[in-house]
Amino acid sequence: MIECKHLTHYYGKRLIYEDLSFTVPQGRILGLLGKNGTGKTTTINLLSGFLKPHSGECRIFGQDVQQMEPALRRNIGLLIEGHVQYTFMDIRQIERFYARFYPNWKSKIYYELMDLLQVAPKQRISRMSCGQRSQVALGLLMAQDPELLILDDFSLGLDPGYRRLFIDYLRDFVKSKGKTVFLTSHIIQDMERLIDDCIIMDYGHILLQKPVSYLLENYYQYNFTLSQPCRLDIPEFYHPNILHNRVETGGFLPPEAAEGILQAHGVDYSDFSARHVPLEDIFIGLTGKY
Amino acid sequence: MNAFFYKEWLKNRWFYLLSAAFSLLLCLYVTLNLHxxxxxxxxxxxxxxxxxxxxxxxxxxxYMPLLLGIAAALVQFIPEMLQKRIKLTLHLPCNYFYSIGSMLLFGLCMLCCIFLLNLSALGIALRSIFAPEIVSRILLTALPWYLSGLTAYVLCAWICLEPNWKRRVLNGIVSACVLRIFFMSDTPEAYNRFLPILAVYTLLICALPFISVERFKTGKD
Structure with a gap:
């Protein structure tokens, strides 16, 4: 559905990423995770055709996004960071406006969602809360009924209730209709409930692309105490964090194998424990706190 | 096109209604004073x-039409850029020549309506004082001013849609030079033979905002 090959992009002389390649298979929900400044929004802009990469190409439905036929965009739903919409319209006006562009427009699904919001029919979107605006944006995306949804930081500005509402509606819509989704969010707990696969980005490159279930089942957080201070330069252990000789690190080795590695490196340790952790801890473990 | 006109009308209707009222009141003031x-x-x-x-x-x-043209473009395009709504418009399943062209056409049509109302009101009011030849002389003298309003609207849209600040300044300087042409002479009917060329000139300038949009689409920031 989405295929990006050898993407390299700079802002001025600053390299954002180099030789980035990834694919998003049909029917999957893929989340792009990364710290601030790793290029998540840049990737969304490249995919939605608002940015031309320095080199490489992005293809959606087999077409280069820069040369994409306008009609093909009917099948791509785009949510811009901050749930940007035509805020001078009310919920009926905006529905009437968009309906003219999409032959398969499903106004029923939109109005069903709008009925749940406590808004007056003539209330302008600019006078709605951020949560209500997110529901309007989601309703419009669902009514458009696209094959692919690209969502940039959908949780921005939403309280936990609206985040949960957004995710539940989106997941139900996407899974019941076999849609493909590419999304970013800075709140990783949300991702765990929503996405099938994730790409974790570090500065300049992709750290890994795996199904979330694989990460949850195979990543361990290791904790142990060092008998005496030492450096832990072991490639299998990601970003060891040492505080008062207590080490917190992580990796994909089963606990016995991790202990074997420590012993092989001659590390004098005690109180070793290993446990599975939520996606947010996996993300921090893999990318580091700084 | 109807959809874009609908959207632009919802967004800008109060501006155009107020502009029409303000410009008509100014015409009324000028002619009542003359009376x-x-x-x-x-x-x-x-x-x-x-x-x-x-x-x-x-x-x-x-300078009233010029200022109205500038204000119309600012009111229409600055919120699009600041609130990133231009991305929504460019993502719609139609060519950007069509979407942005419709937005520009809406603004030009609304300004033309206001300007025609102004010229008609002036024509009717002046006709009660002067002979048709003098009225036509006054209106022909004012015609380049109104044409400058349309040109200013397009040039200002070109500046607003440009994604890069340095280029915006450059576009602003070019626009000021272009608009200077409309105010080179105060002699009545000095532009009479030049008016068709000025009209063509305005039409050609309509291509400039699309250059800014193309630059926006490729992320020239």
Whole structure:
């Protein structure tokens, strides 16, 4: 559905990423995770055709996004960071406006969602809360009924209730209709409930692309105490964090194998424990706190 | 196109209604003032001034169309850029020549309506004082001012849609030079033979905002 090959992009002389390649298979929900400044929004802009990469190409439905036929965009739903919409319209006006562009427009699904919001029919979107605006944006995306949804930081500005509402509606819509989704969010707990696969980005490159279930089942957080201070330069252990000789690190080795590695490196340790952790801890473990 | 006109009307209707009211009130003020002076000094004095001293009596309206054109573009395009709504418009399943072209056409149509209303009101009010030849002389003198309003609208849209600040400044300088052409002479009917060329010139300038949009689409920031 989405295929990006050898993407390299700079802002001025600053390299954002180099030789980035990834694919998003049909029917999957893929989340792009990364710290601030790793290029998540840049990737969304490249995919939605608002940015031309320095080199490489992005293809959606087999077409280069820069040369994409306008009609093909009917099948791509785009949510811009901050749930940007035509805020001078009310919920009926905006529905009437968009309906003219999409032959398969499903106004029923939109109005069903709008009925749940406590808004007056003539209330302008600019006078709605951020949560209500997110529901309007989601309703419009669902009514458009696209094959692919690209969502940039959908949780921005939403309280936990609206985040949960957004995710539940989106997941139900996407899974019941076999849609493909590419999304970013800075709140990783949300991702765990929503996405099938994730790409974790570090500065300049992709750290890994795996199904979330694989990460949850195979990543361990290791904790142990060092008998005496030492450096832990072991490639299998990601970003060891040492505080008062207590080490917190992580990796994909089963606990016995991790202990074997420590012993092989001659590390004098005690109180070793290993446990599975939520996606947010996996993300921090893999990318580091700084 | 109807959809874009609908959207632009919802967004800008109050601006255009207020602009129409303001410009008509200004035309009314100019002509009522002229009527008052005619009653005081006699119409013959003003006929003489029109024929021998190149007086056109509506100098107050000189820069009004220009300012309206600039304001229309600012009101229409600055929120699109600041609130990133331009991305929504460009993501719609139609060519950007069509979407942005419709937005520009809406603005030009609305300004044309206001300007035609102004010229009609002036024509009717002046006709009660002057002979048709003098009225036509005054209106032909004012025509480049109104054409400058349309050109200013397009040039200002070009500046607003440009994604890069340095280029915006450069576009602003070019625009100021282009608009200077409309105000080179104060002599009545000085532009008469040049008017068709000015009209073509305005039409050609309509291509400029699309250059900015193309730059926006490729992320020239």
């Amino acid at each position: 008052r002076l005619c009653n005081l000094r006699g119409a013959a004095h003003f006929w003489e001034a029109a024929l021998t001293k190149d007086a056109i009596f509506i100098q107050l309206l000189h």
